[in-house]
Amino acid sequence: xxxxxxxxxxxxxxxxxxxxxxxxxxxxxxxxxxxxxxxxxxxxxxxxxxxxxxxxxxxxxxxxxxxxxxxxxxxxxxxxxxxxxxxxxxxxxxxxxxxxxxxxxxxxxxxxxxxxxxxxxxxxxxxxxxxxxxxxxxxxxxxxxxxxxxxxxxxxxxxxxxxxxxxxxxxxxxxxxxxxxxxxxxxxxxxxxxxxxxxxxxxxxxxxxxxxxxxxxxxxxxxxxxxxxxxxxxxxxxxxxxxxxxxxxxxxxxxxxxxxxxxxxxxxxxxxxxxxxxxxxxxxxxxxxxxxxxxxxxxxxxxxxxxxxxxxxxxxxxxxxxxxxxxxxxxxxxxxxxxxxxxxxxxxxxxxxxxxxxxxxxxxxxxxxxxxxxxxxxxxxxxxxxxxxxxxxxxxxxxxxxxxxxxxxx
Amino acid sequence: xxxxxxxxxxxxxxxxxxxxxxxxxxxxxxxxxxxxxxxxxxxxxxxxxxxxxxxxxxxxxxxxxxxxxxxxxxxxxxxxxxxxxxxxxxxxxxxxxxxxxxxxxxxxxxxxxxxxxxxxxxxxxxxxxxxxxxxxxxxxxxxxxxxxxxxxxxxxxxxxxxxxxxxxxxxxxxxxxxxxxxxxxxxxxxxxxxxxxxxxxxxxxxxxxxxxxxxxxxxxxxxxxxxxxxxxxxxxxxxxxxxxxxxxxxxxxxxxxxxxxxxxxxxxxxxxxxxxxxxxxxxxxxxxxxxxxxxxxxxxxxxxxxxxxxxxxxxxxxxxxxxxxxxxxxxxxxxxxxxxxxxxxxxxxxxxxxxxxxxxxxxxxxxxxxxxxxxxxxxxxxxxxxxxxxxxxxxxxxxxxxxxxxxxxx
Numbered sequence: 046x047x048x049x050x051x052x053x054x055x056x057x058x059x060x061x062x063x064x065x066x067x068x069x070x071x072x073x074x075x076x077x078x079x080x081x082x083x084x085x086x087x088x089x090x091x092x093x094x095x096x097x098x099x100x101x102x103x104x105x106x107x108x109x110x111x112x113x114x115x116x117x118x119x120x121x122x123x124x125x126x127x128x129x130x131x132x133x134x135x136x137x138x139x140x141x142x143x144x145x146x147x148x149x150x151x152x153x154x155x156x157x158x159x160x161x162x163x164x165x166x167x168x169x170x171x172x173x174x175x176x177x178x179x180x181x182x183x184x185x186x187x188x189x190x191x192x193x194x195x196x197x198x199x200x201x202x203x204x205x206x207x208x209x210x211x212x213x214x215x216x217x218x219x220x221x222x223x224x225x226x227x228x229x230x231x232x233x234x235x236x237x238x239x240x241x242x243x244x245x246x247x248x249x250x251x252x253x254x255x256x257x258x259x260x261x262x263x264x265x266x267x268x269x270x271x272x273x274x275x276x277x278x279x280x281x282x283x284x285x286x287x288x289x290x291x292x293x294x295x296x297x298x299x300x301x302x303x304x305x306x307x308x309x310x311x312x313x314x315x316x317x318x319x320x321x322x323x324x325x326x327x328x329x330x331x332x333x334x335x336x337x338x339x340x341x342x343x344x345x346x347x348x349x350x351x352x353x354x355x356x357x358x359x360x361x362x363x364x365x366x367x368x369x370x371x372x373x374x375x376x377x378x379x380x381x382x383x384x385x386x387x388x389x390x391x392x393x394x395x396x397x398x399x400x401x402x403x404x405x406x407x408x409x410x411x412x413x414x415x416x417x418x419x420x421x422x423x424x425x426x427x428x429x430x431x432x433x434x435x436x437x438x439x440x441x442x443x444x445x446x447x448x449x450x451x452x453x454x455x
Numbered sequence: 456x457x458x459x460x461x462x463x464x465x466x467x468x469x470x471x472x473x474x475x476x477x478x479x480x481x482x483x484x485x486x487x488x489x490x491x492x493x494x495x496x497x498x499x500x501x502x503x504x505x506x507x508x509x510x511x512x513x514x515x516x517x518x519x520x521x522x523x524x525x526x527x528x529x530x531x532x533x534x535x536x537x538x539x540x541x542x543x544x545x546x547x548x549x550x551x552x553x554x555x556x557x558x559x560x561x562x563x564x565x566x567x568x569x570x571x572x573x574x575x576x577x578x579x580x581x582x583x584x585x586x587x588x589x590x591x592x593x594x595x596x597x598x599x600x601x602x603x604x605x606x607x608x609x610x611x612x613x614x615x616x617x618x619x620x621x622x623x624x625x626x627x628x629x630x631x632x633x634x635x636x637x638x639x640x641x642x643x644x645x646x647x648x649x650x651x652x653x654x655x656x657x658x659x660x661x662x663x664x665x666x667x668x669x670x671x672x673x674x675x676x677x678x679x680x681x682x683x684x685x686x687x688x689x690x691x692x693x694x695x696x697x698x699x700x701x702x703x704x705x706x707x708x709x710x711x712x713x714x715x716x717x718x719x720x721x722x723x724x725x726x727x728x729x730x731x732x733x734x735x736x737x738x739x740x741x742x743x744x745x746x747x748x749x750x751x752x753x754x755x756x757x758x759x760x761x762x763x764x765x766x767x768x769x770x771x772x773x774x775x776x777x778x779x780x781x782x783x784x785x786x787x788x789x790x791x792x793x794x795x796x797x798x799x800x801x802x803x804x805x806x807x808x809x810x811x812x813x814x815x816x817x818x819x820x821x822x823x824x825x826x827x828x829x830x831x832x833x834x835x836x837x838x839x840x841x842x843x844x845x846x847x848x849x850x851x852x853x854x855x856x857x858x859x860x861x862x863x864x865x
Contacts, residue, residue, distance in 0.1 A: 077653075077668070078668065078671070078683075081671075081672045081675055081676070082676075095835075095836070096662060097657065097659075098659055098660065100662075100833070102831060102833060104716055104717075131648070131660070132647065132648035132649045132660070132689065132713075133647070133648040133649035133650075133651075133658075133660045133661050134658070134659070134660045134661075135659040135660050149717065149718075150713075150762070151647065151649055151662070151713070151762065151833075152649075152660070153649075153659060153660035188831060188833055188834065192831070192834065193830075193833075193834040193835060193836050194836050200836075200839070201839075208672065208865050209668070209669045209670075209671070209672025209673045209676065209768070209865075210669050210672075210764075210768060210835065210838035210839055210865065211839055212668040212669065212671075212672050213665040213666065213668045213669035213672075213764055213768075213835050213838075214665075214835045214836055214838070214839040215668075216653035216663055216664065216665055216667075216668045217653070217662070217663050217665045217764075217835050218663075219653055219654070219655075219656070219663060220653075221653050221654050237542065237543070237561065238541070238542035238543040239542045239543035239561055239562075239563075240543075241543075243487075243626035243627070243629055243630075243631050244629070244631050245629075246629070247507065248543075248544070249507075249508055249544070249545040249563060250508065250541070250542070250543045250544045250545050250562070250563035251543050251544075252506060252510075252561070252627070253626055253627050253628075253629060254626065255623040255624075255626055255627045256623065257626075258487070258488065258619070258622040258623045258625075258626045259619045259620050259622065259623035260619075261488070261491075261619070261622075262491045262618065262619025262620075262622050262623075263619045265491055266491070266492075266619065273488075279542065303542075303559075303560070303561070306514055307514075307559065308559075352560070352561065354620070354623055354627075358619070358620060358623075382792045382864075383794065384793065385795060420603075421512060421598060421602070423510070423512060423561075423598055423603075424598070424602065424603040425505075425603060425620065425623050425624045425627050426505070426603050426604050426610075426624055428620035428623075428624070429610070429611075429620055429621055429624040454792075455618050455619075455620065
């Protein structure tokens with residue numbers, strides 16, 4: 046049982062994997078309404094200005110600003126009211142000297158007028174006349190044409206993830222259909238003679254499948270479609286057949302490999318038989334997660350995760366999630382869900398590998414503390430009991446108690 | 456056009472609203488596989504231990520630890536190999552004194568054995584005999600029964616949001632079905648004579664609906680089901696009929712109100728007619744977002760959002776999202792997506808209200824800076840161009856350039 050990995054640092058391993066996986070060609074056109082959190086596949090510019098007409102931001106009177114110049118409470122300016130601007134329509138008249146039109150927030154500025162005076166700065170004299178008690182500048186209390194977006198302005202780069210306000214921004218311009226990256230289909234296969242489906246009752250020596258479900262959750266959160274493909278025993282022919290079938294209907298394949306050296310070798314052999322170039326990386330300098338396999342088979346990325354649930358989740362976060370972003374052509378650096386907290390314990394490490402430690406967040410004396418949740422990497426509940434993870438960098442001897450650490454939340 | 460709000464601080468307004476909205480009674484039973492990001496409606500304890508048998512964490516030999524005591528490279532201990540532990544099954548024999556069984560990672564510890572020695576610490580003598588070059592302690596290289604979860608142990612409190620690893624943890628124990636809070640149905644109505652559907656071409660004075668879509672996105676992200684109910688003109692009867700119909704098929708109602716005082720009054724009147732107790736809060740001390748209406752009609756929460764898209768989004772984040780969490784019985788304080796950054800500008804404010812400012816994150820000299828995106832609250836693209844928001848607290852005069860601020864990411 047020889048262990049002969051060429052162990053790569055995570056960043057280097059990811060680069061090798063990325064270099065061999067082509068950008069994802071599949072895009073689809075969907076209703077903007079359905080595009081929340083999808084990745085835009087086109088660069089969008091504004092075909093028209095927003096707004097297309099000057100709008101009032103106040104309830105008040107539209108008028109010519111110059112007619113109000115010099116107006117004060119003691120020396121008001123007089124205006125005759127020539128009508129009311131209807132909401133959603135243009136005002137049929139032109140506002141002339143010393144004339145005003147009633148206007149509401151969002152109303153369209155009438156021709157002739159160039160400002161709005163707030164109702165609170167006016168005094169009604171009679172049904173047709175008002176006093177204006179303060180001067181307004183041209184453009185005051187208005188949104189002008191193109192103030193939100195100018196015609197031809199860049200709206201979104203390709204690769205943007207569409208957030209709630211982005212949907213609103215698209216709709217404001219009448220862009221009701223968008224081209225987005227198709228959600229990558231990720232086939233997931235669990236392997237191991239000892240692994241059974243969660244609905245079954247285990248005999249002595251058997252355990253229920255965990256990794257299919259943690260990985261499916263991560264895939265869904267990263268914008269992919271998880272396609273669970275069942276559990277395959279430790280048999281080369283069976284695994285080769287199952288992975289070949291799974292990869293045919295998917296854009297990417299995840300094999301939750303057995304943890305023993307022999308089953309890891311099985312996964313590697315199957316990857317090499319599945320398609321060119323096969324295995325690219327066998328082993329990464331990360332704890333937990335060293336026995337990771339990264340490959341590409343006929344243009345489709347394949348990853349062999351370690352069987353231990355904690356290792357599988359760390360490795361999926363480090364490699365599977367970035368690959369899913371790449372497959373969706375999403376180049377924007379991820380603003381990950383992070384918090385800064387202080388470490389409750391010393392955490393020694395060994396230079397030459399990245400260590401990932403699960404932590405619980407606790408608030409004490411108004412401060413946020415990160416408390417390590419120690420546990421072997423085959424215990425799924427160390428993850429369940431944790432709020433996030435911290436990373437001890439590649440060339441560090443460890444972290445000190447009290448040190449500020451970045452916690453990546455689950 | 457009188458403005459007669461009794462303006463409440465946001466926290467106080469939320470409390471009033473919460474006090475009148477009953478906890479949500481609807482739960483549903485779904486497959487654990489489908490339960491990602493859902494809120495658990497039951498408290499779950501372990502009906503069995505995990506694992507149910509002691510498992511090896513290494514490839515090596517299972518043996519009685521005491522037989523290895525004192526073994527060194529120069530003075531090894533001798534063992535006869537009596538067989539190999541099959542994966543997923545128990546070993547049919549008992550390991551006796553000076554006996555060992557081949558075992559792989561994840562294999563079930565045979566009867567008689569109490570430790571595993573790593574294969575790297577052994578030397579093969581012949582087909583049936585090995586030397587052990589280092590002593591092992593009882594329990595070494597093992598996961599013992601219940602080490603992950605003990606029988607009867609608390610797994611999840613009701614109200615937990617199920618993350619990827621939580622699904623795995625449930626599956627590990629055979630919990631393939633869970634009771635979760637039903638996703639609240641949130642009806643959304645946009646109002647305004649000037650508002651048209653995004654697919655239509657606006658005439659002068661008309662604008663496309665934005666808020667239905669930003670709100671729908673926020674609702675979906677907070678676990679609700681958005682039910683867009685169209686656009687209603689500024690007409691009391693029409694709005695009353697539409698809101699009544701919408702609320703019948705929903706758990707909550709959002710009215711994106713017009714921004715002028717008269718249409719705000721319309722929304723309040725409709726709320727009071729819809730059901731008891733009607734309007735609870737009319738105006739909150741927040742900028743933008745002051746003309747917010749919070750109400751409860753026959754047990755169902757109703758919110759009147761300001762019409763300006765930026766105000767609507769700020770207010771939806773402050774009130775709608777927490778209410779959606781409450782309706783799902785999710786008491787766990789939200790670990791919001793936050794980053795700390797340094798402010799690029801002075802930001803004056805007025806004590807007595809909370810100010811929300813959109814910011815863009817920029818990295819300069821290795822530091823993260825929050826750069827305010829100034830723009831009127833009726834410009835949707837100030838939100839599109841922003842990465843997040845910062846809050847100037849209720850009783851602050853503002854924030855200083857260079858100050859560290861919490862940025863809540865969109």
